[in-house]
Amino acid sequence: MSENEVIRISVSLPRKLLDEFDETSKEVGYNDRSKAIRAAMHSFITESKWMHEKKGSVAGVLAMVYDHHTKGLDDMLTDIQHHHEDIVRSMMHIHLDKTNCLQIIAVKGDSEEIKDLSKELTVRGIKQQKQIIMTTS
Ligand code: NI
Numbered sequence: 001m002s003e004n005e006v007i008r009i010s011v012s013l014p015r016k017l018l019d020e021f022d023e024t025s026k027e028v029g030y031n032d033r034s035k036a037i038r039a040a041m042h043s044f045i046t047e048s049k050w051m052h053e054k055k056g057s058v059a060g061v062l063a064m065v066y067d068h069h070t071k072g073l074d075d076m077l078t079d080i081q082h083h084h085e086d087i088v089r090s091m092m093h094i095h096l097d098k099t100n101c102l103q104i105i106a107v108k109g110d111s112e113e114i115k116d117l118s119k120e121l122t123v124r125g126i127k128q129q130k131q132i133i134m135t136t137s
Contacts (some may be wrong), residue, residue: 021029050133051115059108062118068101070125077121079104084117100127 025036068074080087087109094102105121106112111133118131 001041005083030048047131050131051118052110054111054133054135056111057109058111058114058133060106060114060131062105062107062114062129062131064103064120064121064126064129065096065100066126067099068095069099073123073125076123080117080120081105083120084113087113087117109127 021036021040022033025033025040030036030039035124066073066077081091085106087107088105089108090106092104094104096102103118107117118129122129
């Protein structure tokens with residue numbers, strides 16, 4: 001098996017997500033869905049790499065967009081942050097529209113614990129999550 005071997009996969013997606021993906025990727029210049037998915041996968045990998053690479057004390061931001069109608073989600077997000085009160089420094093909540101909320105959590109502390117917090121925050125109802133992590137030393 002060569003490293004550059006191209007394989008075909010089959011994935012299940014909500015139609016709305018795929019339509020949005022196709023529309024967005026065309027807008028930024030991709031006419032080929034496979035190429036756009038490859039680019040999206042590369043950027044997902046790059047963005048997620050800090051989880052393996054950054055060690056020790058770091059600071060950063062965890063941001064997420066979610067549907068506040070999802071039952072129990074607001075309480076769950078609050079509970080999760082209380083469990084990590086030693087690294088959660090600040091939190092901002094913005095009501096984006098009738099449905100969506102943007103929550104921004106500023107963190108500082110051990111990268112392993114921030115990693116745990118970030119994983120715990122990937123619960124049902126979260127539409128997007130982004131992390132920006134910076135080393136403090
Ligand atoms: Ni809200």
